[in-house]
Amino acid sequence: MPAETFLPPAADLPKADIYDDLKSQLDGLMAGETDLVANAANMAAVIYHGLSELNWAGFYFMKDGGLVLGPFQGKPACIRIPVGKGVCGTAVEQGVSQVVPDVHAFPGHIACDAASRSELVVPIRVGGRVIGVLDLDSPVPGRFDEQDRAGCEALVAVLVDHIG
Template sequence: MPAEYFQPPEATLSKPEAYGELASQLAGLMDGETDLIANAANMAAVIYHGLPDLNWAGFYLMRDGGLVLGPFQGKPACIRIPVGKGVCGTAAATGVSQVVADVHEFPGHIACDAASRSELVVPIKVGGRVIGVLDLDSPVVGRFDDEDRVGCEALVRVLVDHIK
């Protein structure tokens, strides 16, 4: 699917329906492309423009034993995050998605944007190894829930299926 045909999901859709639509559009955008950076860049844009109440959507990729800023949409961000530190580092260290209703209550939260109040981080695994994380931030406390986690894990599977 050519990028110019991207349409954010209708506001009347349920969260599972909206994530299904985003997954379908992502698969179309990534069709025939296997480059991680190119696909992550489009995915960050699709998520940022396709989901409500976000102030940041992007990736941190594993480089030299730590997480390094990758493609994103939003304000400039922290460049490096140690594995095990903050929400992103915790997801990378544990291999488990993190849903944080209020980042001020997460021990060791790394504040790249003071406006962020809630966060969802999904590890990206290839062959059982974490190669990075998808990170979503919102200025709204409690923005993310289990439906968002499931939906974003499905989006990450689309990405993994389209990289070499």
């Protein structure tokens, strides 16, 4: 699917339908492409423009034992995050998605954008190893729930299916 044919899902759809739509569009955008950075860049744009109430959507990838900023949409972000620090580092350390309704209540939260109030981080696993994370921030407290977690895990699975 050519990038210019991306259409954000209607905001009034049920969340499950929004994620199904995004998953289908990502699969089409990534068809025939295996480059991680290219696919992550398009995925960040699709998520940022396809989900409501986000102020940041992007990736951090493992490099030299820590997370390094990858493709994203939103304001400039923290460049390096140690494993075990903040929501992203915790997701890597624990190997599970993190749904944080109030980032100010999260011990050790790293504030890259003071406007962020809630966060969702999904580890990206290839061959049993975490290679990075998908990170979403929102200025709305409690923006993310278990449906968002499941939906974003499904989107990450599309990315993993399309990298070489």
